[in-house]
Amino acid sequence: MNTALLKIELLCKGVRTSEDFDKGRRGGAGPSGGRCFILPDGSYVDVPLQGKFVRTSPFSLVKSEGKWLILRDDEVLVEVKLVPRPKFYDKRTSDGVLMRKVAILHGVDCLASTVYSRCVYWSLGKRCKFCAIEAQGERPLELKKPEQLSEVVEEAVKEGVAKHVTLTIGTPPGPDKGAIILANATKRIKSRVNIPVHVQLEPPDDGRFLGGLYDAGVDTVGIHVESFDEIVLSEICPMKADLRKYLKAWKEAVELFGEGQVSSFLIAGLGEDDLSILRGAEEMARIGVIPYLLPLRPLEGSALEDAVPPPPEKMIRLYEAVCDILHKYGLDIERNKAGCVRCNACSALKEAFCSLSSYETFLSLHNLQRNHL
Numbered sequence: 001m002n003t004a005l006l007k008i009e010l011l012c013k014g015v016r017t018s019e020d021f022d023k024g025r026r027g028g029a030g031p032s033g034g035r036c037f038i039l040p041d042g043s044y045v046d047v048p049l050q051g052k053f054v055r056t057s058p059f060s061l062v063k064s065e066g067k068w069l070i071l072r073d074d075e076v077l078v079e080v081k082l083v084p085r086p087k088f089y090d091k092r093t094s095d096g097v098l099m100r101k102v103a104i105l106h107g108v109d110c111l112a113s114t115v116y117s118r119c120v121y122w123s124l125g126k127r128c129k130f131c132a133i134e135a136q137g138e139r140p141l142e143l144k145k146p147e148q149l150s151e152v153v154e155e156a157v158k159e160g161v162a163k164h165v166t167l168t169i170g171t172p173p174g175p176d177k178g179a180i181i182l183a184n185a186t187k188r189i190k191s192r193v194n195i196p197v198h199v200q201l202e203p204p205d206d207g208r209f210l211g212g213l214y215d216a217g218v219d220t221v222g223i224h225v226e227s228f229d230e231i232v233l234s235e236i237c238p239m240k241a242d243l244r245k246y247l248k249a250w251k252e253a254v255e256l257f258g259e260g261q262v263s264s265f266l267i268a269g270l271g272e273d274d275l276s277i278l279r280g281a282e283e284m285a286r287i288g289v290i291p292y293l294l295p296l297r298p299l300e301g302s303a304l305e306d307a308v309p310p311p312p313e314k315m316i317r318l319y320e321a322v323c324d325i326l327h328k329y330g331l332d333i334e335r336n337k338a339g340c341v342r343c344n345a346c347s348a349l350k351e352a353f354c355s356l357s358s359y360e361t362f363l364s365l366h367n368l369q370r371n372h373l
Contacts, residue, residue, distance in 0.1 A: 003043045004351035006078065008316060011348065012295050012309045014054035015047050015070060017061035022085065023049040025104070029114040029133040029168055031346045032299055036107055037068065037080040044083065044108050046345040051298050053308045083108055088155040093148045102144050102152045103165075107345035110338075111153055111162035115144050115185050116178060119170030121239050127303070128226070128237045130267065133170045135301025143181075146188035154193050164338035165189060168200040168222075171239075175205035176212075183216035190217040198339025200224060202240070203249030210249070214256040219337040221253050222292075224265040228280025229272035236270050236304075250289045259288030260331050263341050268318055269296030269310035281322045285329040292340055293322050294347040319352040326353060 014034075017023070024034045033050035048054055049061070060071045070077050089100035103113035114133065121127045122134045141148075149167075156162035167185055169178035182199040189197060199213060200222035213221065225246045227233050233241040240246075246264070253262040264284055266277055281291035295309040326333065333353055336342050344350040 003039055003041055004319070004348045005312075005316070006039065007043070007045045007348040007351060008295075008319070009312045010045055010047050010059065010070075011297075011346065012312045012315060013057040013059055014051060014309075015049060015059040015061045016054060016057050017049060019061060019063050021082075026050065026135075026300055029117070029131070029170065030112060031106070031297060032132065033297075036083040036105075036345050037070075038083060038108065039080060040078060043351060044345055046107065048297060051300055052306060053298055086156065086159060086161045088152065088159055088161075091155060093151045095145075095148065097141065097148060099152045099155060101141055102148045103156070105156070105161055106166065107343040109161060109163040110166055110343040110345075111156045111164075112166040112168070113144055113149060113152075114168050114170065115149070115181055116169045116172055117142050118172070120173050121171060126238045128240070129303035130226075130236065130270070130296060130299070132299040132301040132305075135299075144185070146185045149185050150188045150192040153189050153195060157193050157195060162195070164196040164198065164342055166198045166200070166339045166343070171202055176209040177202045177204045179204050179209035179213055183212045183218070186213070186216040186218050196220070196338035196342075198222065198337075198342075200339070203245045207249070207252040210252055210256055219257070220261045220263070220339050220341070221257055222263045222265070222339055223249050223253060225280070226265050226267045227270050227272050227276065228266070228283070229270075229276035232270050232272045232276075247283070247287075250284065251287055254288040260290060260333070260335050261337060262288065263290040263292045263336070263339065265340075266291050266293045266322075267296050268293065268315060269307070274314070274318065277318055278321050278325070281325045285325050285331055288329075288331070290331055290333055290336065290341055291322055291325070292347060293318060293349055297346070315348070319348055322349070323353045 025032050031046045034046050034048045036046045038044045062069050068080050086105050091099050103111050106112040119133050178201045186197045196219040198220040199218050284291045298304050298307045
């Protein structure tokens with residue numbers, strides 16, 4: 001089975017399971033409510049296991065004779081391997097904090113942390129509706145100290161489970177939008193471990209804050225607009241509705257970090273016009289920004305927890321079109337140094353980019369899979 005197609009279906013439908021194992025954290029930033037599984041060809045996917053949309057999934061996960069199997073309509077579809085729980089999760093920092101409260105493993109080798117687990121827009125009643133950063137299942141550290149982060153990164157590297165780092169943040173008050181916190185964390189990590197670091201934040205009010213991230217040793221930056229449909233932005237992400245500030249920040253970031261080292265999420269399934277996704281992807285790629293396409297993942301605790309991801313057929317068309325745009329502008333996502341683009345557990349962009357060269361090929365593989373099933 002084609003890996004890109006399999007990933008798309010699993011990301012859009014999720015997987016039901018009654019097996020007794022850790023099904024991932026609830027709430028928080030990023031891809032909560034799931035676990036990462038390795039596919040037969042070595043690719044991997046963070047499979048949604050929780051959330052209301054998962055209850056109607058045609059896929060189920062069972063463990064049989066020591067093997068993890070994904071079934072479709074009660075017939076075995078594929079054998080997968082569960083990414084093991086890291087050993088450092090049960091260790092403590094020098095100030096006594098459980099390391100899994102400081103950072104966790106995303107994908108197979110990305111160590112990720114929400115450095116500041118609050119967002120000013122929640123208190124203002126203007127939060128992004130897909131976000132669950134303050135809907136924590138287990139109360140997190142509100143602010144991770146640079147020393148704590150560096151200790152956990154060092155331990156994860158020693159264990160052999162971390163090859164790059166992602167630092168994200170809820171937007172704090174102030175014109176830097178969290179850049180100062182991220183820069184300080186990166187400096188301390190880099191002083192301890194030689195590892196690529198990716199940071200995510202909204203556009204700072206002044207481009208000098210991006211320069212501070214570069215000077216701190218940050219390798220790649222994610223400045224996530226989520227949608228290029230301004231009507232959707234005003235409804236779903238009211239504080240992101242000014243596209244001009246994103247265009248400005250992207251251009252400034254590309255000048256600092258280089259083409260292909262700046263990225264932005266494009267979330268399909270927010271109610272947008274499909275053409276807006278392609279228009280946005282083209283605008284990003286034109287200035288050297290990678291449009292990181294992924295389907296909506298309705299998170300428990302978010303305002304969109306009752307929503308459903310887009311159908312796989314829609315994602316197939318969008319992935320193919322976005323990959324064509326990447327090829328058109330010469331952006332090779334495999335050269336990205338750190339972060340979500342390199343990890344790619346929550347998207348099928350890398351598989352589509354590497355294995356599918358035309359919509360006709362993609363569609364024929366999709367139809368072949370459906371007929372086989």
